[in-house]
Amino acid sequence: MKLWLAASLPNRCLMCHQSVMLPESGICSVCLSAGIYQASVCLGCGCTLVTQSRYCGSCLKQEPLMIVAPCSYHQGLGPWVAAIKYRAQFAALPVLTKALVNRVQELEHLGLLKLPQVLIPVPLHVDRLKQRGFNQAWIITQALSQQLDIPFSTSGLNRVLDTQPQAGLTGKQRRRNLANAFELEQDFPYQRIALIDDVVTTGTTAKEIASLFEKRHVHVQVWCLARAEAPGLLD
Template identity: 35%
Template sequence: MHLAGLIEALLPQSCLLCSSRQGGILGLCGGCLHDMPWHRDNICPQCALPSKDNLLCGQCLQAPPAFDATRSLFQYQFPLSSMLQQYKYGQLFTLARTMGLLFAAHTGLSLSADCMIPMPLHRQRLQERGFNQSAEIAKVISKQLHLPIRLEACHRIKPTPPQASLPYKQRIKNMQGAFECINDLTGQRVILLDDVMTTGASLNALAKTVKAAGARHVECWVVARTVSE
């Protein structure tokens, strides 16, 4: 038995939700993992909003976003919503490993990408929070899937207020000119990784920037998708 397995056997991890000693490598017991708000409904393949028969939704048909596809593990509902809040603002760092491993398990078999870029934080926000929550999850996925991660490829050059409290049109306006890409991504298939997708304004702005740098296909991976306002 290797060292990590030995430590886990001797000191079993508690479940993050029910505190049982059956958390395992994910930090979630089987029952709690089953009861999570998995995003399994019929969804639009481009934006991951509910859509009959998994067809493109009307919004993506009328005003296609810059990204080509979206994969979401969960719907942004309790208890996942509370867990992500604790991760970002309460420094529940173990959740980065949990979500990274789940992503690797659920998407690795169909992986087709050249690199992954986590959603950048503006330097002021990074200084305040102390870490980039998307980057920490991306590091786990990168290690599991042997997928190159480009932490410095894109930068958020415009500080923006928290998007969650703003109406859709204001979110779009705030994100105009928010990012720059300093890498040549010509012909590459790029995954953008973020923790939560609400309207998609931030990811759309980043996707536009990445495509302007030459990317030919951009896919969004998000831990959770808000399916209703």
């Protein structure tokens, strides 16, 4: 796995084209620092906070699903996150997963996050997996598991419907599209999980899956390489 990723890394930063030291990064430290969050953000809606806490005032009232990401999809690093899924270009994956690991460890140090017992990648339907050839969430999960020494599992949660892509759908269409798309097996031995994906946009997929776990009293948090916040939240 490491050799495969290293072979795909360029010897110049993907963003500024300055030389980088292989195999550590496909994005230089300067561009990475500019692309990750520059301020504290709410783990619910993603809005900017003065100081880091779990939720903003609005989210604190309802305690929504916790979403952990190192950066916004809209601010610099988004194209390289998209390239993983849509073009099978993995050059930025090591540095982006490391940025997510750093974010997780920061929140744990602040007492805002408790590490999960297991990492669960968002599954693809078997037909979509055959068509694409890989599941980017699996690849991200494997990297996180190695760096954080947390086991991962690809069993227990299954995608039973091959739904149409979520991109371009309205919120209502997304919810309808994913209704009953996932299934959780009866024998699931964990009480605290992190659900892993590349990007969280409206959160429809994450919420649909989390509802299955929460019915079993399993605590769910979501980890992703980037989140696409609603317009204006980071202003």
